[in-house]
Amino acid sequence: MNRDHKRQQTRRALIRAALRLTDERGADRVTVDEISEAAGVSPRTFFNYFATKEDALVGDPLEGCADPRELLLAAPPGPALAAVEAALAPAVRQIQDDRELWLLRLRVMMNNPQLLPRLAAGAATAEQEMTAAIAERLRLAAGHPYPPVLAAVTGAVLRVALMRWAADVQDQVLEGTSLAEHVHEALGMLAAGLPDPVTGWPSGVSPDPGGTPDDQRDPTTRNR
Template sequence: MPPPPERPAGLRETKRRQTRLALITAALTLVDERGADRVTVDEISALAEVSPRTFFNYFPTKEDALVGDPLEGSTDLRQQLLAVPAGTPLLDALLTALGPAMRQIQAERALWLLRMRVISAHPQLLPLLIAAAATAEQELAAAVAERLSLPPDHPFPPVAAAVANAALRVAVMRWAADTGGARPLSDHTREAFGIVAAGLAAPVSTIEESDA
């Protein structure tokens, strides 16, 4: 009997992302309900309807599943940044490149709020979160350097990446704190990036109050 035909690469990658997202969601859901110490890999795998062996194909530990970025593998910030037309100011280019990620986060608001709640309740996860953020920031800095044709040791790309990352983090936190969800994440992000673009100039109201 001939072997079954292989799945196209796109379908395999979609299935892989679906499985990864199911494991992240299962881990966050169970830990939110019971606490990290009362949840096992076997229980996470069962809720995601995969085997524990499959779990370890995606994550080395339970903690990595809790911190795992649901966007991983679904967006390529480097390609999106390089695709923005040349001559576009960097902050505008970054906003454009971040567009698909922001739309996905907005669409998966409940999952992201769950993730943030679990991480906030379990400080032991912070080192993993910091490490993941540092890796993402380094990748963004490399993409900025490539876009601007700067050498790898130039100080501008890491500074730009750090500032953009901080602005995005503030935007996400403000978006998450908006219990009504009236303002989309994209609005919060544009607002934060606008403050950076203005050179961190103090708001007019603050200046007027200090002069009074």
């Protein structure tokens, strides 16, 4: 049997076993030994596939997707936020294609909050790459705040969209909003400057056009 294929199969078996057992009993009532046994491999083999027990649970939303750098640079010319949305699209599509698995995974995460940080963990690497790619696309100098802010913020938005998508399904909303729609909706809020949804007021932090750093009179700054 094909080597790569077999590896993928073992990998998936481990992930599924880990998720199923954790879903049934909670994260700290499942051992690596049990997961491996359920997947039909030795415990030692588990660690050939995953560096930590939690890695098998959390997974990587971007796994198998092209390098974000390429996607971002390949995105049609236009505003950066739109390009980021385009770059995220393959990941979103992939998650929707593996719907069952991701819903299980997200349910497990919501029931085991210790895992939430790890989701951000995978994001940490992706975020760094994203930051670099944005800076490159816009040809901004290394110290410019825009790329890291945009990368962090879109990462946060993706995470929230995932959770809301999963919560919709959990709550039996039969024809719920698609993940892509959740992402788009949240990015739309960002693009609009997070206006207050009740009053429609603009968000009201002085927009300080990134260029003019006349922050000297900011009242929160005078000390130190």
